Amino acid sequence: MSEKITDATAPVQAPLAPAVSPDSGLDASKHADLVDMTVNARRAADKERGMTLMQGLRLYPKAAAWSMLISMCIVMEGFQVCLTPNLINLQSFASKFGHLNSKGVYEVEAKWIAGLTNGATVGQIIGLFIAGIVAERIGYRYTVIIALVWITAFLTLFVTANNLTTLLMGEILCGLPWGAFQTICISYAAEVCPIALRGYLTCFVNCCWGIGQVIGIGVIKAQADRNDMGHWSWRLPYALQWMWPVPLAIGVFFAPESPWWLVRRGRLEDAKKNLLRLTSLNRDTEFDADETIDMMRHTTELEQEITAGASYLDCFKGVDLRRTEIVAMTWAIQNLSGNSFSGYSAYFLTKAGVSPSHSYSFALGQYSINIVGVFGAWALMAWGIGRRRLYVGGLACLCVALFVMGFLGLVPKAHRDSGAMATGAMMIIWAACYQLTVGSVCYSLVAELSTRRLQIKTVVIGRMAYNIIAIICNILTPYMLNESAWNWGNFAGFFWGGSCFLSLVYAYFRIPEPRGRTFAEIDVLFERKVPARKFESTKVDPFEVHLDEKRHSVSHVELPEKA
Numbered sequence: 065m066s067e068k069i070t071d072a073t074a075p076v077q078a079p080l081a082p083a084v085s086p087d088s089g090l091d092a093s094k095h096a097d098l099v100d101m102t103v104n105a106r107r108a109a110d111k112e113r114g115m116t117l118m119q120g121l122r123l124y125p126k127a128a129a130w131s132m133l134i135s136m137c138i139v140m141e142g143f144q145v146c147l148t149p150n151l152i153n154l155q156s157f158a159s160k161f162g163h164l165n166s167k168g169v170y171e172v173e174a175k176w177i178a179g180l181t182n183g184a185t186v187g188q189i190i191g192l193f194i195a196g197i198v199a200e201r202i203g204y205r206y207t208v209i210i211a212l213v214w215i216t217a218f219l220t221l222f223v224t225a226n227n228l229t230t231l232l233m234g235e236i237l238c239g240l241p242w243g244a245f246q247t248i249c250i251s252y253a254a255e256v257c258p259i260a261l262r263g264y265l266t267c268f269v270n271c272c273w274g275i276g277q278v279i280g281i282g283v284i285k286a287q288a289d290r291n292d293m294g295h296w297s298w299r300l301p302y303a304l305q306w307m308w309p310v311p312l313a314i315g316v317f318f319a320p321e322s323p324w325w326l327v328r329r330g331r332l333e334d335a336k337k338n339l340l341r342l343t344s345l346n347r348d349t350e351f352d353a354d355e356t357i358d359m360m361r362h363t364t365e366l367e368q369e370i371t372a373g374a375s376y377l378d379c380f381k382g383v384d385l386r387r388t389e390i391v392a393m394t395w396a397i398q399n400l401s402g403n404s405f406s407g408y409s410a411y412f413l414t415k416a417g418v419s420p421s422h423s424y425s426f427a428l429g430q431y432s433i434n435i436v437g438v439f440g441a442w443a444l445m446a447w448g449i450g451r452r453r454l455y456v457g458g459l460a461c462l463c464v465a466l467f468v469m470g471f472l473g474l475v476p477k478a479h480r481d482s483g484a485m486a487t488g489a490m491m492i493i494w495a496a497c498y499q500l501t502v503g504s505v506c507y508s509l510v511a512e513l514s515t516r517r518l519q520i521k522t523v524v525i526g527r528m529a530y531n532i533i534a535i536i537c538n539i540l541t542p543y544m545l546n547e548s549a550w551n552w553g554n555f556a557g558f559f560w561g562g563s564c565f566l567s568l569v570y571a572y573f574r575i576p577e578p579r580g581r582t583f584a585e586i587d588v589l590f591e592r593k594v595p596a597r598k599f600e601s602t603k604v605d606p607f608e609v610h611l612d613e614k615r616h617s618v619s620h621v622e623l624p625e626k627a
Contacts (some may be wrong), residue, residue: 080152106607108355109488109582112259113402119444123351128343130319131253131265133312135272137208137245140215140308142276144238147301148180148231150284151426153414157298161228174546176228179537183232184399185531187239188246192531196376196524203325204252208316211241212309222302243531245524254511254519255324256342259580262446267438267504274434274499281431283422296450315604324516327360335360363584366606367517372590376521384518390574390596391510391522392529394455397567398506399530401462402494402560404537426488430495437499444500450600451505451512452577458501459568465494466561473554487554512578515587573597582606 093288121128151157158170165171191211199207221234249272253265283304288296320342326335336353343351368385381389414423445455468491475483514522543549544556552559576599584606594602 097358101361102607103234103357104352104355104358105584108352108359109584111355112359112582113580115258115260117260117264120258122607123343124257124261125322125344128261128265131256132268132343133270133315134208134252134319135203135249135265137212137308137312137316138249138269138272139276139279140312141245142240142273142307143280143308144242145184145273146277146280146431147183147284148235149177149511150281150296150424151301152177153423154284154287154298156287156295157482160295160298161427162386171546174542174549176418177382177542178539180228180232182243182535183235184239185538187236187535188243188530189531189540191240191243191246192524192527193243193376195247196521197566199248199251199520200325201243203321204248205319205321207244207318208248209313212243212313212316215241216306218304218311219305221485222305223299230561243527246527247520250507250511251519251523252322254435255322256320261580262512263451263508263579264442266508267441267445269507270499270504271435271438274431274438277434278428281424281428285306285428309477323357324360324519327364328517332357332361342579353489355575359582359584362525362607363516363582363587366584366587367515370587374517374521376450376525378522379518380526383524385517386593387513387518387590388522388525390576391513391526393570394506394509394513394575395457395526395530396533397571399533399537400567401459401498401564402501403498403503404534404541422488425492426491427602429492433492433495434499434503438495438504445505445508450579451509451574452571452596452600454505455503455575456571457570458497459564459571460496460504462494462502463561463564464570465490465497466557466564468557469494469550469554470557470561471554473552473557483554496566509575512581512583512586513576516583576600582612608621 079477115123124427152162152172155170158172161176162170195211198210215238218234218237221230221237225231225234249269250266254262257265280301283301287300320338321334323335323339323342326332326338336357339353339356343353373478375434378384441454444450469487472483472487472490475486510526511519514526540559541556544552544559574596576589576594576596578599581589585604588604588606589599589602592604
């Protein structure tokens with residue numbers, strides 16, 4: 065494989081394309097199809113790169129709507145994920161599953177808090193692995209529908225639980241479909257939308273997390289001061305999860321399949337039909353469905369040449385090893401930057417001296433920022449700030465906020481109330497910085513930096529890394545905060561501040577800038593081992609490349625001039 069890479073300021077030579085080698089034996093019709101595909105792919109890529117946000121919305125409004133619908137599966141997951149870390153602060157839950165501590169207050173043991181949270185994470189890891197195989201075989205839509213049916217059945221375990229073991233089984237079994245949602249929602253959003261919309265709709269997945277968390281914490285807060293509901297004060301939040309699966313399954317059934325997935329399966333006519341379902345019939349652009357399908361074909365051919373296979377093992381071979389590492393670390397850093405710490409915000413603030421009711425108010429504000437922060441991230445991206453700058457700059461801000469929370473632990477006991485409220489305020493500031501940057505931009509980065517051929521599996525491995533780090537964090541955090549364990553309180557901020565600083569160093573040197581690039585351009589940049597800090601300034605032309613030389617016996621000739 066050969067291609068030309070130039071500095072952004074250097075002139076680009078005339079495009080080249082495959083042609084018949086004198087002794088290749090390739091017939092003229094196959095050669096003509098190969099050349100036509102390359103010409104069309106270039107035209108489609110040029111149109112995508114020149115497309116503005118508003119043009120993208122006018123041309124792909126249906127793609128945006130379908131992507132947002134499927135991303136709503138994450139609302140259900142965000143709802144559940146925030147339940148257990150916050151229900152442990154609810155006295156009806158603690159009195160059912162906990163024991164009296166030295167202060168005469170019911171408290172769930174730290175080992176069970178960690179076990180319940182990690183049970184869901186273990187289930188997600190298994191679900192991620194299975195989804196990576198199943199989705200590539202049967203498609204994104206049917207995988208999501210199967211996951212929704214599964215979760216509808218096993219939510220019963222939460223509602224009927226009378227002991228912690230049953231709750232743990234519910235976390236594990238419901239974790240399987242949650243893992244499927246994590247990978248498919250992002251992959252679908254990345255594949256059905258053009259470059260102009262890609263960053264926004266992948267970031268919307270994080271907004272869905274926030275919506276689910278706000279609903280979940282709102283339901284818990286409503287039960288915090290009620291003494292008339294008994295065990296239903298903690299069972300009701302679990303039961304409310306049944307309101308999601310059926311309407312979501314109906315919507316997903318009617319959604320178009322990803323054209324990229326159909327192209328990878330060789331179903332070109334179906335890919336074109338689904339692409340037309342994703343676009344507007346009342347468009348005023350030069351959109352050509354055949355050209356866009358050929359761009360997908362060209363990228364698929366290019367990736368077949370770069371990547372030998374499409375298994376999990378291939379994610380760790382050759383150039384894809386670097387891509388897998390970056391995707392995995394980009395996601396893992398979400399937890400290493402203090403996200404796990406913030407997940408126990410209500411519990412943490414209660415230990416810091418805030419009343420349970422006020423602690424839920426702070427948590428509600430924090431989770432509300434998760435929604436608003438995504439729109440803020442959209443605005444920053446619309447103003448031209450790249451994903452890399454947002455990610456690295458955000459980590460720097462988070463690091464400072466965590467160290468400030470740590471130093472607030474030095475406030476004298478006489479001023480404990482003031483220190484506790486200041487800590488709550490800092491957690492809100494941390495949440496705002498996180499959602500404006502790392503929390504939202506991460507989803508765009510992992511979707512764009514994965515190769516299409518290994519998209520699902522790379523995202524799966526990345527999310528597995530996130531969950532493995534989450535398991536470690538979920539073991540450490542309850543012990544840091546629990547009064548019968550380490551009881552660090554605010555000083556936990558120093559630990560997470562140090563972890564965040566190391567993440568900042570990694571991000572600066574390893575995470576590249578994919579903004580404004582086609583998938584084929586990103587493929588070539590990685591194949592040529594361009595350093596992360598030079599991704600944005602390096603100019604590449606993926607059409608100056610031999611495609612499938614062994615199968616097509618092709619050599620270079622000049623393409624017709626672009627129209």
